[in-house]
Amino acid sequence: MVSGIEFCERKLDRISLKSSEFLSERNNLAGFTTSFAIGAFVSIQVSVLRTSPTIGLKFMISSLGFILYMHFLVEKIWWNLQLKQNEYPRSKRFRNLYALGKTVVQTFVLRFIVLLGDLVSEIEDVSYFLVLGFALIFLHLVLLSKFFYMLEDFGLLDGFFTLFFGTATHLYRSPLGQFLVMLFAYLVLLVLHLRYAPCCEENHAKKEEERRSRQEAEKIAKEKDEEEKRKTEKERKAREEEEKRKAREAEQKAEEVVKKARDEAKKAKEALVKARDEADKARDEVKKASDELNKAREKKDMAADDEKMEADEEFDKTSKKADEAAEEDNKAREREAEAIKEEEKARERESEAVGELEKLRRG
Incomplete structure (x- = not known):
């Protein structure tokens, strides 16, 4: 059991490191997520073949959809934050370190969810994925309130899909049925993301263009105001000089x-x-x-x-x-x-x- 989990972790790390080179291009998102899913599938199948199904392994298999969901969650939040701050490393070495750190975060979150599943599974009338879905929806509401510029991303939609397909998966007792339902849910989410990702990018580009236009307009307005102030100050000084000249003439x-x-x-x-x-x-x-x-x-x-x-x-x-x-x-x-x-x-x-x-x- 331990060797299977370690093998899964090594496999996930290797696939994530190899796929990190494609993170900078939107068109390679499908290839990266697909390789991630294949790696998880291979790791879990190896674990199933080498060990007998237990409660922990059952929830490990049932959490495949959540692994993929966490990929979207961590990927989009972390990736967008890095792009927003212009701090994402460009060299291959740092890209690999970035992917490795992201995988470690996903692994710790996965282990926490498995532990939560073990605790929730003791209650007969409570669905593990029902609680998980509500938790994810709440998490996204918090994140969207913090990072409102990500409203075009389908984080909240991911939460609803996780709730629905997770509850449906819980009805299946076989690991294969659970995996197939989760794989279908992942494919639906992947299609939605690939379908609307260009729209999101266009919206981001449009908003960025509007922001730049607004900043340019504000800059022009500010320069115009400064020019008006300089002109007014110049006219005021000219009037004062004229009044002083007239006063000197009158005094003379x-x-x-x-x-x-x-x-x-x-x-x-x-x-x-x-x-x-x-x-x-x-x-x-x-x-x-x-x-x-x-x-x-x-x-x-x-x-x-x-x-x-x-x-x-x-x-x-x-x-x-x-x-x-x-x-x-x-x-x-x-x-x-x-x-x-x-x-x-x-x-x-x-x-x-x-x-x-x-x-x-x-x-």
Whole structure:
């Protein structure tokens, strides 16, 4: 019994290692799975011929369908994960190690299922494959929730087929009948996989193309947004520069206005000083003319009769000169008043210009 199981394991390892070179091509899936089934069949038949059928051997034969099912399960999950991560080794040595590791995993799972079958077989009303089928369906539901990109693969369908054909196989008591039912179930699953594998690959390719198109569209949209941001930033900087330029020009104009107002205020002040000087001179002239007029009046009053005419003429001239001085004083006073007004206006204009300049500088 032990030698038969070891022989099966060696045979399975050898066939799996030899078939691992075909894993990279979808068209060789049938050849690989067929060689796997033939190896299992040969191993089990050798075990049946060399040993008597026992409960463990019975469940070993009944689990042939599950071996093939586990091939699909481990193959697709592991293979798709490796392809998704782009980590599947390309060299022959690592491909063989990959196939060997997969076979070891399948062997341990098979031994666990055989042990589970021994435990379940003690209950008369419970079908071993009924429990196994439900377990596989639950397992696939969990896996599909984790690896949702494998929805096109027929993992859940495999579980239902295992449930149905496994229950049918359990009705047969002969190992040959169980093997034939399981072989038929495997062939049905193989046909389904080979029939819909291209569709699955097309769907995967279509989804991959859609994903790439979406990424390209997102990339283009992102570049467009960045270009819009750069354009907006450039326009904002241009507006700021234009506003600064206009502000500098307005400030320069305001400074020129202030300078002009200060010059006008300075000229008005100079004109006021000049007008005041002229007014002072005019007042001095009026005072001088008034003194001369008083002297002429005294001289006229004190003059004799023969000198009276000459004194009157001199008094008239002095009086006329005093009137002219008074008139000139009035004009000087008017010019002084006008100069004061102009100087006040110039100061007001200067204050307004300075206020506008300060306002521009603060703004």
